[in-house]
Amino acid sequence: MSATNTAPHPTANQPAANQPVGGPAERLARRPLPGDLGTDAQIARIIRVDQAGEYGAARIYAGQLSVLGKSPVGATIRHMEEQERVHLDTFNTMMVERRVRPTALQPLWKLAGYALGAATALMGERAAMACTVAVEEAIDAHYAEQAERLGPGEAELKATIEKFRAEELEHRDIGIAHDAELTTGYPVLYTLIKAGTRAVIWVAERV
Numbered sequence: 001m002s003a004t005n006t007a008p009h010p011t012a013n014q015p016a017a018n019q020p021v022g023g024p025a026e027r028l029a030r031r032p033l034p035g036d037l038g039t040d041a042q043i044a045r046i047i048r049v050d051q052a053g054e055y056g057a058a059r060i061y062a063g064q065l066s067v068l069g070k071s072p073v074g075a076t077i078r079h080m081e082e083q084e085r086v087h088l089d090t091f092n093t094m095m096v097e098r099r100v101r102p103t104a105l106q107p108l109w110k111l112a113g114y115a116l117g118a119a120t121a122l123m124g125e126r127a128a129m130a131c132t133v134a135v136e137e138a139i140d141a142h143y144a145e146q147a148e149r150l151g152p153g154e155a156e157l158k159a160t161i162e163k164f165r166a167e168e169l170e171h172r173d174i175g176i177a178h179d180a181e182l183t184t185g186y187p188v189l190y191t192l193i194k195a196g197t198r199a200v201i202w203v204a205e206r207v
């Protein structure tokens with residue numbers, strides 16, 4: 001074999017010129033982020049992801065109510081949905097006050113949140129509650145991490161996040177009290193929904 005190929009071979013460090021570098025998630029992660037620019041941009045990022053999360057949560061409970069609204073757990077789900085709407089209104093107001101743009105993926109969360117709520121509710125009350133446990137635990141961890149990062153200059157935002165976090169944990173406890181863990185296939189459902197929620201939080205912080 002004497003033929004030589006002088007074209008450069010793509011390697012891990014040197015991709016072919018016409019190839020995009022890395023997967024979509026990797027390219028997204030490398031993009032300069034508003035959060036890299038300073039405190040104001042970091043706060044904007046916090047408000048953007050939290051508004052998206054609360055919007056998604058309100059849509060999940062709305063989807064659940066479309067199926068279970070008249071069932072014995074209807075009032076309980078409605079209570080959680082009402083609290084989510086207060087959370088959402090609060091972040092909506094903050095967005096206007098601080099001139100923060102919403103996530104570009106809002107239309108997607110509108111559909112996906114509602115679909116997740118309705119689908120789990122169609123699987124039964126326990127599956128709906130399993131969805132609540134998984135989502136609320138992911139949001140609890142997210143809020144805990146945010147609250148820890150916020151300094152004294154953002155005491156009001158920190159207090160709001162802590163208050164909402166306590167209510168998300170109340171929702172989680174409601175889910176467990178309604179036998180979420182007895183749902184058929186609970187470990188799989190829980191793991192998938194929690195991982196999905198964490199992925200959505202990751203994207204909403206960036207897009």
Ligand SMILES: [Fe+2]
Pocket residue numbers: 054057083084087164168
């Ligand atoms: Fe909430």
Ligand SMILES: [Fe+2]
Pocket residue numbers: 057084136167168171
């Ligand atoms: Fe919640």
